[in-house]
Amino acid sequence: xxxxxxxxxxxxxxxxxxxxxxxxxxxxxxxxxxxxxxxxxxxxxxxxxxxxxxxxxxxxxxxxxxxxxxxxxxxxxxxxxxxxxxxxxxxxxxxxxxxxxxxxxxxxxxxxxxxxxxxxxxxxxxxxxxxxxxxxxxxxxxxxxxxxxxxxxxxxxxxxxxxxxxxxxxxxxxxxxxxxxxxxxxxxxxxxxxxxxxxxxxxxxxxxxxxxxxxxxxxxxxxxxxxxxxxxxxxxxxxxxxxxxxxxxxxxxxxxxxxxxxxxxxxxxxxxxxxxxxxxxxxxxxxxxxxxxxxxxxxxxxxxxxxxxxxxxxxxxxxxxxxxxxxxxxxxxxxxxxxxxxxxxxxxxxxxxxxxxxxxxxxxxxxxxxxxxxxxxxxxxxxxxxxxxxxxxxxxxxxxxxxxxxxxxxxxxxxxxxxxxxxxxxxxxxxxxxxxxxxxxxxxxxxxxxx
Numbered sequence: 234x235x236x237x238x239x240x241x242x243x244x245x246x247x248x249x250x251x252x253x254x255x256x257x258x259x260x261x262x263x264x265x266x267x268x269x270x271x272x273x274x275x276x277x278x279x280x281x282x283x284x285x286x287x288x289x290x291x292x293x294x295x296x297x298x299x300x301x302x303x304x305x306x307x308x309x310x311x312x313x314x315x316x317x318x319x320x321x322x323x324x325x326x327x328x329x330x331x332x333x334x335x336x337x338x339x340x341x342x343x344x345x346x347x348x349x350x351x352x353x354x355x356x357x358x359x360x361x362x363x364x365x366x367x368x369x370x371x372x373x374x375x376x377x378x379x380x381x382x383x384x385x386x387x388x389x390x391x392x393x394x395x396x397x398x399x400x401x402x403x404x405x406x407x408x409x410x411x412x413x414x415x416x417x418x419x420x421x422x423x424x425x426x427x428x429x430x431x432x433x434x435x436x437x438x439x440x441x442x443x444x445x446x447x448x449x450x451x452x453x454x455x456x457x458x459x460x461x462x463x464x465x466x467x468x469x470x471x472x473x474x475x476x477x478x479x480x481x482x483x484x485x486x487x488x489x490x491x492x493x494x495x496x497x498x499x500x501x502x503x504x505x506x507x508x509x510x511x512x513x514x515x516x517x518x519x520x521x522x523x524x525x526x527x528x529x530x531x532x533x534x535x536x537x538x539x540x541x542x543x544x545x546x547x548x549x550x551x552x553x554x555x556x557x558x559x560x561x562x563x564x565x566x567x568x569x570x571x572x573x574x575x576x577x578x579x580x581x582x583x584x585x586x587x588x589x590x591x592x593x594x595x596x597x598x599x600x601x602x603x604x605x606x607x608x609x610x611x612x613x614x615x616x617x618x619x620x621x622x623x624x625x626x627x628x629x630x631x632x633x634x635x636x637x638x639x640x641x642x643x644x645x646x647x648x649x650x651x652x653x654x655x656x657x658x659x660x661x662x663x664x665x666x667x668x669x670x671x672x673x674x675x676x677x678x679x680x681x682x683x684x
Contacts, residue, residue, distance in 0.1 A: 273476075277466065282424075287423075289424065303368065306369065311648075320376075340486075360453065401417070415553065415556035418611070431455060508639065511666075555610050580660055
């Protein structure tokens with residue numbers, strides 16, 4: 234890091250005024266730069282994350298309600314949904330590849346250029362899904378096109394990392410780090426609420442034929458429009474002179490991924506496995522229950538989508554509470570305690586989905602409360618252990634790997650296990666994520682003590 238970078242970081246950590254007279258940290262402070270505040274960074278983070286998660290959930294919901302009937306029509310409903318989930322998982326495989334490729338654009342042309350290319354590709358892939366022809370029209374080419382567009386989404390997601398969550402964490406007051414760590418995670422429930430309500434509107438307003446013919450396509454067009462708006466909003470922040478100067482003074486620049494992996498592989502591995510409890514639970518209360526309820530006819534899609542949106546509101550409340558609790562108890566303590574409770578939850582909760590509307594509501598609300606508490610602190614819980622020059626790239630890599638191992642195959646595995654061995658079997662996947670989190674947190678403490 235440059236000497237100027239050390240001075241800026243010291244001001245952030247001590248709260249001493251910077252050159253422009255502002256505090257080194259705190260909401261609304263200018264952080265040593267004339268027109269930068271934590272509020273500016275937080276707004277950019279929430280906008281970016283909400284748009285990405287809305288795009289994510291639009292596809293996830295369509296994977297249950299649309300693609301099994303539109304693309305995999307020759308398969309029975311269960312097998313068609315499993316095939317749809319297999320395609321859904323492709324994005325998580327492509328995401329780390331995208332991170333590596335877009336890292337080159339970042340180093341060569343800058344964050345603004347990389348972000349523009351990534352979001353244009355993401356929006357284009359999403360819009361392309363909206364025009365997807367069905368199996369009845371083009372046969373197996375429909376499957377190939379869906380897989381191609383899904384790979385495009387995942388590849389593009391690897392380039393959407395802008396480092397703003399890391400910048401937010403570095404600038405957060407020491408006593409409020411849990412609170413500011415929670416802010417980027419709000420994009421997940423916000424994106425889910427909007428996506429669920431939008432699909433609920435179309436499923437309730439249209440008959441099944443019209444919905445499968447054209448109604449489902451509109452949420453994808455909306456996702457494209459939101460991506461465009463989010464692109465300009467994020468570029469305004471990321472490409473500003475003040476934010477660029479802050480990145481440079483803190484050495485938060487893209488590094489070759491292989492360089493980071495070689496020197497920081499232990500932190501990358503631990504950082505990828507530490508949040509697996511929350512990432513596994515993420516799909517267990519969003520995508521999987523919708524597929525189970527819809528396949529078994531326990532509930533109309535409209536009503537369950539509304540239940541899901543309402544439960545996500547409870548998740549937001551719990552997520553906000555996680556920020557307060559983490560600052561009082563410590564982020565690792567809260568994450569470890571949440572993982573232990575999730576392990577208990579995995580032993581009985583999935584069976585609630587077969588107990589009618591009341592069971593579904595209990596499962597969803599309790600699940601989202603637990604998700605809010607752990608997911609609110611899951612992102613970057615070990616990222617602070619990266620040296621600053623590795624942190625920008627290291628945080629992106631750990632995030633990609635955590636999504637791949639913790640969430641990428643969760644709907645597929647949970648639905649397959651439940652269909653063959655009963656709902657209790659789906660809890661095994663959730664239990665494995667909780668145990669991975671506990672082991673990673675313990676191993677990280679042991680490794681730190683041995684250094």
